Amino acid sequence: MPTPPSSLADTIAAPPRHHRDAAAALADVRSRYDAGIGLLSEQLQRFIAGEELTQRVRAFYPYVALRTDTVARAETPLAYGFVAGPGRYETSLTRPDLFGDYLLNQFELLLRNHSVALEVGCSAQPIPVHFSFAEHHHIEGSLSPARRLLLRDLFDLPDLGAMDDGIANGTYEPLPGEGGRVTQPLALFTGQRIDYSLHRLRHYTGTTPEHFQNFVLFTNYQFYIDEFIKLGHELMKADRGAAPLFEGGTRGAEDSYVAFVEPGNVVTRRTGCTLEPGDFLGAAPPRLPQMPAYHLVRHDRAGITMVNIGVGPSNAKTITDHIAVLRPHAWIMLGHCAGLRTTQQLGDYVLAHGYVREDHVLDEDLPLWVPIPPLAEVQLALEEAVADVTQLERSELKRVMRTGTVASTDNRNWELLPQRTPERRFSQSRAIALDMESATIAANGFRFRVPYGTLLCVSDKPLHGEIKLPGMANHFYRERVNQHLRIGLRAVELLRRNGIDQLHSRKLRSFSEVAFQ
Incomplete structure (x- = not known):
């Protein structure tokens, strides 16, 4: 193998360093990561050009570690930013260009809470060559089938054994390291697990992870996306300081x-905003991806991403599995549901405070005996948003919005099952609404420590003979979708205004929790 440039080699081979400054630690992480990616990219280009490489090419994720000998730590009102007790804690890291602000905040909290140095070095976890590709770099057409097979012998490929969700699921058992000492995890996800999800996000949503914002809205209907696109373009044309486009919003909040x-x-x-070089690289795809994503972008990434997950709990799990690695501040489900009570009307809202999980896609990761609690901060924001947008109060507000249990099922045609057994179970659970995705999204939020909420709109009442007829459906969609979406946008505005630190509740943290948010 040709000798890599000395600057890359020196950086890759550099011994671990200790830092008491968060910015210096991040710079060290960035330097090691960039050197590893540079090595892989350079050697891959040589391989594509036909050069015969005689040795395996490897680069490794950087890591950050902390060792403390005491349970003492600084007082903090946050539910994260500290380790559980004495020991060594470590995690591999990736994409400091994307996660720089996030990592800097985590480093600062660890230094403040424990007053010990952070150790930065190169881990034993190799970077798969697939994760070194630039965004617009494609090699499939450049290699013959034989060369593609040879690629496996010369470069590391993604290793599913190195990126399971045992840490998030609470099933991870650390193995003794050097000297029999056990190293505990610092974060929910390893570098390779994060890279895997970043690549999946591109595939499923049609947009790069760089565009994703820290507040995410999910929907199961294209009507909501159509309204979001319309509002997004209107906002891009609006003068700054104009009256809010988002009904119920605060003047200037959209600027x-x-x-x-x-x-x-x-x-x-x-x-009036300056164009950036990357703006010219995009092109509308010939067909929409499986779960298209749209982004209202802010410089601080506290904007709004909206994803059409389509129908079914499998999609809901898939997309939240991957968005979770971006560590969003909150995600909220906005969609349609079946109303289960005679007192409900088409167009009424349902604010979920509990879930019946008959979706089954998370049964292996999150047992059914685990409760999914309502999060007060999200619940209050959604209720206030409904009041702001509808301009209703007290009894009138309760007339159009009911709080209760939402049941989710993996059987879209549950009404056709014999002997009405689903109906009996839903009645016993006190469910007031039924859909296919909400419980999955909330449960995965609980599992990945991402604050969650659900606000649904009743679009049919199958138990009472009120099904969607073409004329009724079109009228309903025109009348309600716009208002429902504006409620979701207003709720995000309220959550942002109330402060994100309050969102990451202790309700989402386990006994011995990782330090990273």
């Missing part, structure tokens, strides 16, 4: 949105 991004990484900048 911080600087771009709207659609599948294919098609970027529309707000009038």
Whole structure:
């Protein structure tokens, strides 16, 4: 193998360093990661050009570690940013260009809470060559089948054994390391697990992870996406300081949105905002991806991403499995549901405070005996948003919005099952609404420590003979979808205004929790 440039080699071979400054620790992580990616990229280009490499090419994820000998730590109101007790804690890291602000915050909290140095080095976890590709770099057409097979012998490929969700699921058992000492995890996800999800996000949503924002709305109907696109383009044309487009919103609150991004990484900048080089690289795809994502972008990443997950709990689990690695501040489900009570009307809202999980996609990861609690911060924001947008109060508000249990099922045609057994179970659970996705999204939020909420709109009442007829459905969609979406946007505004630190509740943390948020 040709000798890599000395600067890359020196950086890759550099021994671990200790830092008491968060910015210096992040710079060290960035340097090691960039050197590893540089090595892989350079050697891959040589391989593609036909050069015969005689040795395996390897680069490794950087890691950050902390050792403490005491349970003492600084007082903090946060539910994260500290380790559980004495010992060594470590995690591998990736993409400091994407996660730089997040990592800097985690490092600062660890230094403040424990007053010990952070150790930064190169881990034993190799970087798969697939995760070194640049965004617009494709090699499939450049290699013959024989060369593609040879690629496996010369470079590391993704290793599923190195990126399971045992840490998040609470089933991870650390193995003794050097000297028999056990190293505990610092974060829910390893570098390779994060990279895997970043690549899956591109595939499923049609946009790069860089565009995702820290507040995520999920929907199961394209009607909501159509309204979001319309509002996004209107906002990009709106003068700053104008009256809010988002009904119930605060004047000036929308001024911080600087771009709207659609599948294919098609970027529309707000009038008066400076264009960036990457804005010209996008192109609308010939067909929409499986779960298209749209982004109202802010410079601080506290904007809004909306994803059409389609129908079914499998999609809901798949997309939240991957978005979770971005560590969003909250995600909220906005969609349609079947109303189960005679007192409900089409167009009424349902604010979920509990879930019956008959979706089954998370049974192996999160047992059914685990309760999924309502999160007060999200619940209050959603209730206030409904009041702000509908301009209803007290008894009138309760007339159009009911709080209760939502049941989710993996059987879209549950009404056709014999002997009405689903109906009996839903009645025993006190469920007031039924859909296929909400419980999955909430449960995966609980599992991955991402604050969650659900606000649904009643679109049919199958137990009472009120099904969707074409004329009724079209009228309902025109009347309710816009209002429902604006409620979701207003709820995000309230959550952002109330402070994100309050969102990451201790309700989501386990006994011996990882330090990273």
